[in-house]
Amino acid sequence: MILVFLGPPGAGKGTQAQRLEKLYGYRQISTGDLLRRHRRDQTPLGQQAQSYMDRGDLVPDNLIIEMMEGELEGVSDVILDGFPRTTAQAQALDAMLRAKSKSVPGALLFSIDDDELMERLTGRWIHPGSNRVYHERFAKPKNAGFDDVTGEPLIQRPDDMPETVANRIAVYHKETAPLVDYYDEPSSRRLISVDASAPADDVAKEIDQKLRHFANASGAA
Ligand code: AP5
Numbered sequence: 001m002i003l004v005f006l007g008p009p010g011a012g013k014g015t016q017a018q019r020l021e022k023l024y025g026y027r028q029i030s031t032g033d034l035l036r037r038h039r040r041d042q043t044p045l046g047q048q049a050q051s052y053m054d055r056g057d058l059v060p061d062n063l064i065i066e067m068m069e070g071e072l073e074g075v076s077d078v079i080l081d082g083f084p085r086t087t088a089q090a091q092a093l094d095a096m097l098r099a100k101s102k103s104v105p106g107a108l109l110f111s112i113d114d115d116e117l118m119e120r121l122t123g124r125w126i127h128p129g130s131n132r133v134y135h136e137r138f139a140k141p142k143n144a145g146f147d148d149v150t151g152e153p154l155i156q157r158p159d160d161m162p163e164t165v166a167n168r169i170a171v172y173h174k175e176t177a178p179l180v181d182y183y184d185e186p187s188s189r190r191l192i193s194v195d196a197s198a199p200a201d202d203v204a205k206e207i208d209q210k211l212r213h214f215a216n217a218s219g220a221a
Helices: 013-024 031-040 044-055 060-073 087-098 114-124 162-176 178-181 201-216
Strands: 002-006 027-030 078-081 106-111 124-129 132-135 193-197
Touching: 002 013, 002 178, 013 027, 013 078, 013 114, 013 132, 027 031, 031 044, 031 060, 044 060, 044 162, 060 087, 087 178, 106 178, 106 201, 114 124, 114 162, 132 178, 193 201
Parallel strands: 002 078, 002 106, 027 078, 106 193
Antiparallel strands: 124 132
16 A cells, blocks of 8 residues: 655654654655655766755655656555655655556645644754654653664754744645645545654554554455
């Protein structure tokens, strides 16, 4: 099954995608992580994406769609974390999958009010090698500042500074929120909504329950 994770920055998409990957063998494909890898390796795509990401703006659709065409080759059980993010990307994804006789059966919407996002993002720490996510209040590492598995130092993302977060939230409402209607369109009704403001374990339970129900109802496995 190919699942789209939709929601504002800091809603918990990455946290829940990593959990589903570990528990059920889905593969998480995060466009943000892929772009950060391109930046680190200073590829042409990474260099082109850099200024957009630093401002908290979206990277142009043509670059993202080209990158995802390669990533989606031969995949089956996948969580698309952060893609699509515009109507043009959603249409391109549907076309790419149609060409392989596949489709997006469901889009999981992480519903949460904007005022909770700032604290989540400014308190986030990540392990750059694995992209494991922590929070200084809500998901503390065993030793503050260090990864639980490797013991390596954690870092904060440059785009988690308050001014950039504010722009990312505004960009979400303008460019990405219209996808809620795209996936909730009456002929397909692919939208599944979860309350992302609850504690992470409760969000996880709601996701598991709704995905099970959705898979049974749609015949998707
Ligand atoms: P990207 O890396 O995708 O960032 P994002 O969508 O803004 O999402 P985040 O990773 O910030 O948040 P999340 O929802 O995954 O939250 P998390 O689980 O970490 O994109 C970065 C940039 O790349 C974009 O700005 C853009 O420039 C570019 N880009 C990427 N995709 C693109 C595309 N398709 N098109 C164009 N440009 C693109 O959780 C956040 C924090 O909260 C963590 O600390 C976590 O521990 C904590 N937390 C999680 N759940 C809970 C909970 N339930 N309660 C309390 N705390 C929680």
